[in-house]
Amino acid sequence: MITHIAAWLLTLGLIIYQIISSTLSEVKNLIAIEEYGVLRYTAEGHAGPPFMVIIVGFVLLLIGGIVLAKQKWVWLFVGTILLFIGQGIPITIESTALTNVFELILMFSIWITTSQCLLSQRR
Known part of the structure; x- marks a missing residue:
């Protein structure tokens, strides 16, 4: 039971961390790139x-x-x-x-x- 709770807490923590630290700023800085004949969007300045x-x-x-x-x-x-x-x-x-x-x-x-x-x- 403790491992299930720990797994859920880790998952939720990582999701929240990713949204706050990266995703919100990445969405604001999306640019279109054509790579190998395919159009995709990527965040400018993130590597x-x-x-x-x-x-x-x-x-x-x-x-x-x-x-x-x-x-x-x-x-x-x-x-x-x-x-x-x-x-x-x-x-x-x-x-x-x-x-x-x-x-x-x-x-x-x-x-x-x-x-x-x-x-x-x-x-």
Whole structure:
């Protein structure tokens, strides 16, 4: 029960922090950019991943480590590590799509981990 409450408080805290610290100012400074033939809007003068994304990544890494230690399921831990590596290494390809591949790997690793958890509960 305490972990559920802590997770909800962390989630709400990060959402409120992100809205106050970044989102309100970003919305005021949106500019249109055409990138690789696609129109998108981005906040002028803002760079790097949001603080909230970094914290969520570290929480996933911590949970992945706990799951690895207790259940010997490596997928969440490996998926999160690959996301950090993929986001941290500059890749010289004329597309940002490769970054999305690492996010897809993370989603797949979360899916595999939760599937293993559900299967083990049914046994």
